[in-house]
Amino acid sequence: MSVAQEFEAANANYVSTFDKGALPLPPARKVAVVACMDARIDVFRALGLQEGDAHVIRNAGGRVSDALRSVIISQQLLGTREIVVVHHTDCGMLTFTDDHLRTKIKDDLKQNVDHIAFLPFKDLKQSVVDDVQALRNNPLVLDVPVTGYVYEVETGKIVKVDV
């Protein structure tokens, strides 16, 4: 059985208990979360979100430069007015460099990806600082509160990073 088929079976359970009705399209709590795609982070549970509360943007590392299109749409068309950035301990982005991944892809897939920035980082806290500042300084992003956290995959705790 593919994982997709397992998802269909699990979804039937979810549907059987679904009681949300027709929620509005704009997020009720007017916030966009930018978080890493890491499998260990259940953003809804970890931050106390309910269906309808918040935009949840996720990518490798939770990097904001790769989330800009979504942030602009979230603010300009759907009214969010706060941003929360979540990176985390034991992140895969700490384990490689652009050179390493580009060489692997050249060797394994025979493809040149020198034009892709994979956005790894060497310092976790600094990556949060960098991404919060990048949002604050981007003229395409509204002047709204931006808060950055490190999520500890070992404990489930979010720790605020001073920026």
Place this chain on the structure above:
Amino acid sequence: MSVAQEFEAANANYVSTFDKGALPLPPARKVAVVACMDARIDVFRALGLQEGDAHVIRNAGGRVSDALRSVIISQQLLGTREIVVVHHTDCGMLTFTDDHLRTKIKDDLKQNVDHIAFLPFKDLKQSVVDDVQALRNNPLVLDVPVTGYVYEVETGKIVKVDV
């Protein structure tokens, strides 16, 4: 109180019941989900995910062209071998065009974003077909099972799209 402060309070609850211990970095179920950032989709609950199971990549529309960096990292460095694409009913991406949003940003922010493709779509099912095919045809993406769904925000149900 900012939403970020509300998240900190909710997170204290999550930490108090956290019982996952140290989970491995690579996703246990070897799958990457690409889904829309829409506030109404709780990807974990809707698909039956537990912490540690799957990469969850989310952006405006769940568009794969904007998820490519993350998919490559997921497959090349963290071993996922299946992809599930989830778009949804009542999506914001059905409500605008690039021209509309570019003009709004020019008017409101005095910024030119003609270089940004915001990736809206006019046909929901077709957007899933397009994105599943884009993954299957991309030489940077491994030849793995790719399944596409429409999530119904009204019912919580995922409906498979034949591609």
